[in-house]
Amino acid sequence: MDDSTNIYMVKAAWYYYIVGYTQNDIASMLGLSRAKVVRLLDEAREQGVVQFTFRASDTSRMGLEQEFINRFGLDDIFIVPTSLDRATTEDSIARATSMYITSHLSDGAYLNMGYGAMMNRVLGYLSRGTCNNLSVISLTGGVNFYLQDIPPSVMSIRLNLLPCPILLSSKELRDAMVQEPSITSIAKMVGLASMSVVGIGGISDNATIQKNGMLTKSDFELLRMRGSVGDILCHFIDIDGNPIATDIESRIVSTSLSALEHMSNVVAAAGGDEKIRAIRAVLKHGYINTLITDERTAQKVIEEDDRLKEMVP
Structure with missing residues (x-):
């Protein structure tokens, strides 16, 4: 089987078994006949691609992964097919992130978790997953945002959350808050x-x-005017990934970017056109070791990096 056929096989299997598209939907998306899609799904089953998880040896062939590893010095990358709509693509990234985590952590492991809608989705899938006695430690304040997508009736993970808001009204209040024993005890678990x-x-x-x-x-x-392209752990960064000094920065309860840089196994999950510049900045600065994203986003990150390189005199 040539590489292009293998890529179509993996994409077809992902869309069918993970995303839930019909064979007709997949045929339309990939520009193939329905009969061809059926054959690809049969081959995926025969070759063991479909095993409730996707083998790393298969996903590593999906397009841009080696380019990212070479260009940005990543240890690993997982690129899922881009789906018909944004919500489905984000859900695919969250599913893939949960699958990646459970395949790399043993039962009883500790996992640091950042903030945001994508992290909520990942936690939701982890809570239904197979990694027993997983302990999750929050890297930021904002308790409610870590609980939104977790159904208590099926939760199989232990949450260790910083018991405070993520953004406080003043620097002085923030500085006092992070000295509280209930905060420092969680921070030490990181x-x-x-x-x-x-x-x-x-x-x-x-x-x-x-x-x-x-x-x-x-x-x-105001953040745009100061050159921000996005944030990681609610720290706003410029086009090269450097933190931007603002009043917001002095009031947030979040693991510092310098601490993040010294962590040895950092996985980022993100996708979408509005995050292209931020993802590229995070990669350029070297904050993460592994990226999980979708194919469209990956292609656009490479294009953005090429564009910026051409602008350098």
Whole structure:
């Protein structure tokens, strides 16, 4: 089987078994006949591609992965097919992230978890997953945002959350809050984790940090004016991934970017056109070891990196 056929096989299997598209939908998306899609699904079953998880040896063939590893120095990358709509694509990234985590962590492991809508979805899938006695440690404040997508009736993970808001009204209040024993005890657990997983936010009206009312449109416009392309762990960064000094930065309860840089196994999950520049900035600075995203986003990140390189005199 040639590489192009193998890629179609993996994509067809992902769309059919994970996303839930019909064979006709898949045929239309991939430009194939329905009969060809049926044959690809049969081959996927015969070759063991479909085993409730996707083998790393198969996903590693999906397009841009080696380019990302070579260009940005990643240890690993998982690129899922881009689906027909944004919500389905985001759900695929969250599913893939949960699958990646459970395949790399043993029962009883500790996992650091960042903030945002994508992280909520990942936690939702982890809570229904097969990794027993997984302990999750929050890297930011904002308890409610870590609980939104977790049904208590099926939760199989232990949550260790920083018991405070993510953004406080003043630097002085924030500085006092992080000295509280209930905060410091959770913060000390971060070093026990075998893996850290974070989201990447863009500067857009769809950003979780704006939609939840924590920041206003005016705040975001000011951040744009100061050169921000997005955030990681609610720390806003410029086009090269450097933190931007703002009043917001002094009031957030979040693991520092310098601490994140020293973590050895950091996974980022993100996708979408509004996050292209932020993902590229995070990769350029070297904050993460592994990226989980979708194919369209991956292609656009490479295009953005090429564009910026051409602008350098």
